[in-house]
Amino acid sequence: MPKLWNETIEAHRRAVRDTVLDTTATLVAEHGLRGVTMSKIAEESGIGRATLYKYFSDVESILAAWHENQIHAHLQQLGELRDGAGSAEERLEAVLTAYAHIQRQRHGHGAELGALLHQGEHVARAQQHLTGFVRDLLSEGARSGDIRDDVPAGELANYCLHALAAAGGLKSKAAVQRLVDVTLAGLRPVR
Amino acid sequence: MPKLWNETIEAHRRAVRDTVLDTTATLVAEHGLRGVTMSKIAEESGIGRATLYKYFSDVESILAAWHENQIHAHLQQLGELRDGAGSAEERLEAVLTAYAHIQRQRHGHGAELGALLHQGEHVARAQQHLTGFVRDLLSEGARSGDIRDDVPAGELANYCLHALAAAGGLKSKAAVQRLVDVTLAGLRPVR
CATH class of the missing domain: 1.10.10.60 (Homeodomain-like)
Known part of the structure; x- marks a missing residue:
């Protein structure tokens, strides 16, 4: 046709x-x-x-468009992991691991480019969207007893995303995995 | 005289x-x-x-001088808590709690001022100094069995300071304390 x-x-x-x-x-x-x-x-x-x-x-507007594409692709990737198979805890781990690797990659772009790109309003919107859906996964995990329920899920989501930003300075994938493990350990129910 | x-x-x-x-x-x-x-x-x-x-x-150089004073005062306060009485874990908790409250305060200055002040080289130096001494406390805690020893202390310090930056968006002192608790939970030995 x-x-x-x-x-x-x-x-x-x-x-x-x-x-x-x-x-x-x-x-x-x-x-x-x-x-x-x-x-x-x-x-x-x-x-x-x-x-x-x-x-x-100009070059700046090309980069802004490129960056918006990147963010869109990342959110889509994270959304697919959230909607995948497994318990809330498994899906949370998958989402947080992918997010940590994105943070590490992003850092590779260099400070100059990072500062230019991260001023945009679409970054704030994407961050809000991401916080929202990590919060939902955490609420689900709290109901099933896998995640602590003594701290509001919104605060835990805020903690997660800040802690995982530390991946930006990490040299190896193994170090990123350790960071995800440590971050997840903070989320477990207190015995 | x-x-x-x-x-x-x-x-x-x-x-x-x-x-x-x-x-x-x-x-x-x-x-x-x-x-x-x-x-x-x-x-x-x-x-x-x-x-x-x-x-x-000019106004900018006054603010830069003020900010350098602030950072100096904060590092001194944190240093005194580190050198205080108690186990490594207790001193670590005191340092991290104070740091989280500083982060929350700092956020109150507003984004414009924050961006202006945080470009300075003295901020990077202070951050490095702080990471170093949190790392030392973590190593000490790992030796006494209070802190996990399966992750390098430098990586744990990096995790702590990033996680506690989440205090910037928190509304109450109680929420800051919950953030410190969650962050500390990530540092405990894995059973």
């Missing part, structure tokens, strides 16, 4: 956009924020400079 | 400086960073504008 012309155009635009986003992220990772220009991005993406400007007005 | 002239001058200068720092901190807390001028600071400190400029060149 042949695609409609509009769909073809739309698919093409999305493909160009994705290429630009990925190319820019790679260039910034390699050369730093100041080492990347619109000309360089156009060249590496295999499109003309004029075309690039039809999509984005 | 009469003071030497130089000592009198020095004491006077220190007193003026301290007054300016405290006045500025109060003004910024009340009116925000943009609502405070050198003229206003001079007026509220009870000195002339020309005199104020002999001490500081």
Whole structure:
């Protein structure tokens, strides 16, 4: 079945956009924020400079779009782990482990890029969304007796996400796993 | 015994400086960073504008000096708790509780001021110093069997300080105490 012309155009635009986003992220990772220009991005993406400007007005807005995609993908990944099989405690561990690895990865982008990207309102919204769903998992775990119920689930969620931000400075995957274990130990019912 | 002239001058200068720092901190807390001028600071400190400029060149440098004083005072307070009486675990709890309350207080300064002040190199140095001495307390606790020894003390210190940063968003002292309890629970030996 042949695609409609509009769909073809739309698919093409999305493909160009994705290429630009990925190319820019790679260039910034390699050369730093100041080492990347619109000309360089156009060249590496295999499109003309004029075309690039039809999509984005500057490097910052490309990075903001890339970052929003990243956050969306991370939330989707964490949401799938939350909705997976297993007890509330198992799903909580899966979500927190994935979140810790994301924190470690994120740190790799460097402080300059991190500061630029983390000002956006979409970051605050994503953080709120994430806190909410970790809180729900914790409430579920408290009802089944796997998670302590002497501290409000919202406070425990806040504790988790702050503690796991420590993954940003960790060198190895084993250290990230230890951090998740220690964080989870804080959540267990007090005997 | 009469003071030497130089000592009198020095004491006077220190007193003026301290007054300016405290006045500025109060003004910024009340009116925000943009609502405070050198003229206003001079007026509220009870000195002339020309005199104020002999001490500081702008509002930002006054705030930086005030913040350095604050950090110094906090580190001294935490150091005294570390060197106090009691087991390693008790002293660790005292240090972490005080640190959590400092984090909560700090948050009260507002995001704008926080971002301005926390860029300084002295903040990174203070953080390093603090991590080091929490790590030493944790090592001591691990030797006496009160703290888990299956995770390196440096990683546990990193976990503690990140987890307690969650105190920044807490409304009550009781919630801060619950956060400290949860954080400490993560540090106990695994049975």
